Every structure is written in structure tokens, then in C-alpha cells.
Amino acid sequence: MRKILYFILLLSAFTTYTQTNSIKGKVTSNGEALPYTNVYLKRSTLGTSSNENGFYLLKNIPNGKYTVVISSVGFKTKYIKINFSGNQHIVRNFSLSEDNSLEEIVISGTLKPVTKTNSPVPVEVYSKTFFQKNPTPSIFESLQNVNGVRPQLNCNVCNTGDIHINGLEGPYTFVLIDGMPLVSGLSTVYGLTGIPQALIERVEVVKGPASTLYGSEAVGGIINIITKKPANSPALATDTFVSSWGEVNADIGLRYKLSEKTQGLLGVNYFNYPNRIDNNKDGFTDLTLQNRISLFNKINIKRKSNKAFTIAGRYVYEDRWGGETDWEREFRGTDIKYGESIYTNRWETFGTYQLPTSENINFQFSANGHYQDSYYGTDAYDAKQLIAFGQFIYNKQFKETHDFTLGIAYRYTFYDDNTFATFEEDGITNKASVTHLPGVFIQDEISLNKNNKLLLGARLDYNSLHGSIFSPRVNYKWNSRDNSDIFRLSVGNGFRVANVFTEDHAALTGARKVEFDGELDPETSWNANVNYVKKFYPENSLITLDFSAFYTHFNNRILPDYETDSNKIIYANLDGFSVSKGISLNTDITFLNGLAVNVGATLMDVSITENNIKTRQLLTESFSGVWSISYKFNNNFTADYTGNVYGPMRLPLLGENDIRAEYSPWYSIQNIQVTKKFNNSWEIYGGVKNILNFTPAANSINNSSNPFDVGIDTEKNPELAFDPSYVYASNQGARTFIGLRYTLF
Incomplete structure (x- = not known):
């Protein structure tokens, strides 16, 4: 029994x-x-x-x-x-129905995956579909249609640039790939090109200081480029286009399987522009000639515990030059013909490993090397930068009210170049810069109730050159029951340790002498941001209004001084303070008939106050606007009209006798595109970029006929000096383009 x-x-x-x-x-x-x-x-x-x-x-x-x-x-x-x-x-x-408001998972604001609505930090999310409305050869140019974000060219000759957020220069923008700090320092100028766009899932933008989570450089905001997961990627994705100027861009994404537990994603980007065009007749190339290839590989390893293990790598090689149209390679570094020639080699690796413990602990790591061999006229600039980064992140949910995060981070930076920035005090002996930056950060996301959240965070870093740096932040979020109304308030502190030569291309040009006025101390800033989102659901449409007001106050700010001496660029900590403040509004309207409208505008005032004198910051617009209007006639045919408009910017002049205008004009870059989808695999698209054919004034490069200042006393007559630093927009005019996309699922 x-x-x-x-x-x-x-x-x-x-x-x-x-x-x-x-x-x-x-x-x-x-x-x-x-x-x-x-x-x-x-x-x-x-x-x-x-x-x-x-x-x-x-x-x-x-x-x-x-x-x-x-x-x-x-x-x-x-x-x-x-x-x-x-x-x-x-x-x-x-x-599933399309969601043009992109209510998706975001990670940039809190280091944890949360929905965009639930994040106490305002995060803007842009999908690959958004960027396909105005296809470009690099993510640098793609960001021109994001409200409050402006790609800024820093050189009329070599066309390198950086990303401005709410009027703050590129060094204040922290660029991440899959949450890892890869594009920073020396690569801020060049690292935003060569990211295969066929692999980009989305781009997350956070405006305002994020130093509590990401440390130095995340003062103005962060741009986090999220790449696709191998498991969710098509077997093959290609995107190729050419323009009437002769630009050729090709993106390839390939999914592969190494084993049952190992999947990979390979990406290739190739861009080539070989034509010497001089439409403004100043004797210089209107657009820098470029030859670039980028290789990207991402591997995801499936573990028995279903815990994450991802590792990725990227290599970029770029050869670019601009200058007099009859410049040749043999003139590199000579005074026969003026040219700016830059060879860039860059490698990166990064990944995430979730520890095999009962607790949620992730180890994130990255490393990169950036090597630059360049000439700006006769001035050589050779630089080497190595960065290694690692951090442990522990996340714990206490009851249902506290979401706790603790992190320990370390960053190693090696930088060496052939400028006086790495000389010993004797001005002769070279000494590479080595910086150790250990840090610890903590945050607690407190759910006060279903409609109220409070995020408290703080970070303490120890810079081996400058000592301890503390940065706290507070974020508050309220939402209505149906999430049709969301209010956010953010207050935080940011810090930045600067190396001028790694961040500001204008410092490299041979047109002006560079000087440091004393030791450069770390910059600090306090920021406040108010964000309100309102959603309406009228018949046959969805309307989203996103309003923000921001204020940032800087101490010890490091700014290039072009005006004290027109033959120099002088860098020093500001003896006073700087303020960036403004308001912005984004409007998304989606109609069931296939029409989608996105319009944004930012009004801001970025000023510098020194000796009780307030001046407007150079190369900063007081108004900018962007728009994207799309209409889907059926499932196979779409038309896109995109554009931006910028108000006047104050520009660097060579003294009171400089004949160039002190302010740039109002200008707008507008584009139109049509796309035909034949089936789930094939798409053809084409259109016109810069349909208004706007280009800056032909005399933007001062004295372009005498780039080596032969026979000129620039001390007595600075207005006669060669100067390519007067730049606010590309010299590339209207052009047509046509492209083809193929996707194999």
C-alpha cells in the first residue's frame, strides 16, 4: 500500500x-x-x-x-x-500600432532601463526612422534636426566640428555608445563620424548636467547612441546613397551566428568624397575631401542564467584634407600650398557582463585609442590618447518604493602630443599627461506614490591632478493617472576637466598663436531644468507638447578668447561667470491619415560676465528652430520635408578693421525627400538637400589668397591676416541625392 x-x-x-x-x-x-x-x-x-x-x-x-x-x-x-x-x-x-511619440525603453537618465514616461529625467528618443527622413553620411550631421542640438563646424578648411546642446560647445556634450563613454577628449572633434548608421537602433538625448552618473564632460548633456541587439537585427541591412557633389556613402549591417549561444552583428561604413569644388571662388575647397572606413562588431553571448554578456569593438580610419584647390600630398607640411591634412586611426572596445550572483550587479567596461597625424599648413599636430574605463553597478529594489543604485568607477587617461600643452616647465622636455579618475556614485529613485517620484543622486570623484570633485543632483516627477500630463524638475551640479587641444579644433589651426593664461582649473556649474509634457487625443490624431526651461551657471569656465589679441587664441579660466538660459518647445502631431508633423524651437541667451561687463558668447545663436513634416500616401510611398533655421551668431573678428560682418545672418537649411517602398526588403529614396542653396559669405576665410601671411605685419595690420576660424555653416550648397536600402530578414 x-x-x-x-x-x-x-x-x-x-x-x-x-x-x-x-x-x-x-x-x-x-x-x-x-x-x-x-x-x-x-x-x-x-x-x-x-x-x-x-x-x-x-x-x-x-x-x-x-x-x-x-x-x-x-x-x-x-x-x-x-x-x-x-x-x-x-x-x-x-x-501593434506605430508610436511616433516613441514611448520606449530609455537608459540614459538613470542607468537603468525604464519607459520614457516613467523616467524622472527627461530623455528625448529618436529612432532610425527619424534620421532616415534626412539621410546623412554621419551621426554628426544627422543631429541637425534635433531641437536645441546643433552640429557646429569649427574650421572652414578641414570641416571638423562638435555638437552644441542648448548653446554650450561640444566639449560639454558627452557622447556614449551603448552607454559607454567612448567619444570624448581627442575624439570629440572626429569621433562622431564613422558610426555605421545601419546598426543604430535609436539615439537618446539628455539636456543638462549628467555628471552625477557619467562624470567629467557630461555638463551640457549627453547623446547616447544605442546600437541594435544581434538577436533583433535583420540578417542583412544595406543603405547606400550618392549625391550630385560626388559623395558616396555605404552602410552594411550583417547578423551572424557563431554558435547556438553566440550571436554577432557586423557593421561597415564607407564614405568617400573626392571632388575639389570651389563655388565661392576663394581658392579653397568648399567641402573637405574625405576617405573613411569604419568597422563595427558586436557579440552577444547567451548564458544559462540569462544574464547579460555583450562585447563590441570598432575601428575607424579617416584621411581628410582641405585647403587650396591645387594642393597635393607632397605639399603636406610645407609653405608651397596651404592645406590641412588629417590622418586618424581609432579603435574602441566596450561591453557589459552581469555577474553570476543572486543580486543585480553589472560590470561595464570600455577602452579606446585615438591616434592623429596632422598638418595645419606648416604646423604639425601629432597626438596619442588612450582611455580605459570600468565600473560596477549594483541595483536593488527595496519593497516597491526605493530603486537603489550604487556604482564604483575608474577612468584612466593617457594623452600626449607635440604641443606645449605636454611640455615640462622648462618648455623643452615633453611629458605625457596621465590622469587617474576613481569615483563612486549613488542614487535612490523613490516612488512617493503612483503619481510622484523623487530621484536623489550624488557622485564623488578624485582627479589625480585636481583633487576631489563632488556633484549631486535632485530630480522630481509628477504624472497624471493617464500620463497625459507629466511635470519634471531637475537640479544638478556638473564639472569638467579640460584639455584644450583635445576638444577645440580652432586651437590647432596655424592661423593664430595659442596661449594658456595660468593653470586651467576644473569648471563647475549648477543647472536647473523644468520640463512639462502634455498629450492630447483629439479625433483622428495625437498631439504631444513638450516644454522645457533651463538655466546653467558656470564658474571657472574655460573659453577661447579671440578678441584680446587678434593674432592669438588665449585660454584661461573665466574671471567671473557665464550663464546659459532659455526655453524650448517641441510639438508632435500624428494624424491617422498618414500625416506626421514635428516642430521644435529654442530661444536662449548664453552670456559671459567678466569685470561686470556682460557679452554674448561667440558662435551661439539666440534662436533655433527645426521641423519635420512627413506624409505617407500609402504603405509604399512617403514624402519628407525637413529643415532648420538659426538666428544670428556673434563671430570672431580680426579687430575693428575686419571687413567681415560681426554677426551671421538668419539662415535656413531645408531638405525634401521621397521614398518608395517596393516590398519588405527594397526601398529607393531621393531628393534635394539645402534647397534654398544657402552658403556663408564668400569672404569667410580672411585673406585666403595669402594663407602664409607673406609680406604682412599681422601685429600692425591684424585684419589682413589669414584666418579660417570665422565659420558658422557649411559651404556646401544645394545638391541632389539618391539612395537604395535593402533588408533581408
């Missing part, structure tokens, strides 16, 4: 154990299959993705009540509750 009872219990246990369930079906949008959509059970490790035809299968589900989540970037997430009670095999199809 005992054996029979034991057998019944064993059989019962076996039957209970084998009573697993499954759910399968197809995911579509507007009647078309939606591949690589995430389908998972909330608060579990069970999940899958739909295949290239939109079909999914989720099996081995234990009995219980679950919430099935169906999500894909660019589409509204769907939640379905299902009760599995034993050996159920459910067939359920899902249809």
Missing part, C-alpha cells in the same frame, strides 16, 4: 511538472509582418522574438497568471493578461 501511495504521489508530481504551456502566433502592423518583436512574460526570464515573418513561439511556461508584453521600437507596447492552468497551447496574434 505504501509503494502504491508513493507511486501516485510521484506520478502526480511528474504530471504537475510536465504541465507546461505555450503561446504562439503572429505579430503584425498595418497588416504587414513585424519581425524581431520582443514577446516576453513580465517579471520572468521567459521571452522570445518574432522571426523574419513575424511568427513567435513561447513555450515551457509553468502554470500561473502572467502579463504578456509585446514591444518593438517605434510601436506602442501591448500588454495582455493570460492565466495558464495546465497544458494550454494558446494561439494569439497581435497587431
